[in-house]
Amino acid sequence: MIRFYHAPGTRGIRPIWLCEELGIDYGVEMIEFTKEFRASPAWRKISPLGKVPVLVDTADDLLMYESCAMVQYLLDRYGNGQLQPQLGTPEHAIYQQWNWFAESTFARPLGEIVNHGREFPGENLIPAVVAEMQNRGEQCAIAVGEAIADKAFILGDNFSAADINLGYSIMLAERFLSNGLPESIKPYWQRLSSRPAFIRATR
Ligand SMILES: N[C@@H](CCC(=O)N[C@@H](CS)C(=O)NCC(=O)O)C(=O)O
Structure with missing residues (x-):
């Protein structure tokens, strides 16, 4: 199961858009996008700089916090060669x-x-x-x-x-x-x- 921690209008749109294009199942948890929440020790444990988005893939026990890297992971893991040219070309x-x-x-x-x-x-x-x-x-x-x-x-x-x-x-x-x-x-x-x-x- 793919889960995103996200806030409206922010970079989580990239991997969520990709999931929508490819029909990949995902869930979204909206975080409180306040300075206080982003500085909290609990959130910093998940996202070291307190930023969004964060992706969790429970299938791989994976946690990521760079939006374009998430897009690439989702393509490579679940994309079946779609939406990117062949590697090495x-x-x-x-x-x-x-x-x-x-x-x-x-x-x-x-x-x-x-x-x-x-x-x-x-x-x-x-x-x-x-x-x-x-x-x-x-x-x-x-x-x-x-x-x-x-x-x-x-x-x-x-x-x-x-x-x-x-x-x-x-x-x-x-x-x-x-x-x-x-x-x-x-x-x-x-x-x-x-x-x-x-x-x-x-x-
Ligand atoms: N390079 C990171 C940037 C993440 C980022 O800056 N996210 C913004 C929202 S779009 C954020 O959380 N800003 C709060 C902050 O910088 O304190 C990515 O692409 O995921």
Whole structure:
């Protein structure tokens, strides 16, 4: 049994969306997304930095706390070769590039906008820091827009888990970029966000 600890709007959307795409059974436990709960010793035992999401797979006695790694585990364990190119091919290398880009390059500055706003609320907020993170996030959105220009999905005609990982980052970009999403990325985002599995994962 797969179980996620999750909070609305957060990165747990990635592995939950994947489960919805593949028809993998899962359960969700919503945690209290307060500073106090995330700092509590009980939660820190499960998630050392107090973050969400967390995945528990009782079939393997497994506990994980990185969203894109969860997506890859679920694909490798339960995906029967679906939604990713064959391992060891150049296509798989590009697939992994976009997975890593999604979290470590694209979501990072956007996540820092959230963290900065939480740690330095009101008049303590440093607008130049937020503007810099927005600029970094916007550059990433533009890079995705260029890569997707002549394609339906990031690897070409076929939807893959890299679209899920990027999709969550685009969702953050839509929320936190001061000018919204660049036009070049909007049709791709429309394709992703209208998928029934995405809608079920975010309701
Ligand atoms: N790289 C991690 C990032 C996890 C993360 O930052 N989660 C956010 C919610 S989306 C969180 O729990 N933030 C609270 C905090 O940083 O204290 C992942 O992809 O799972």
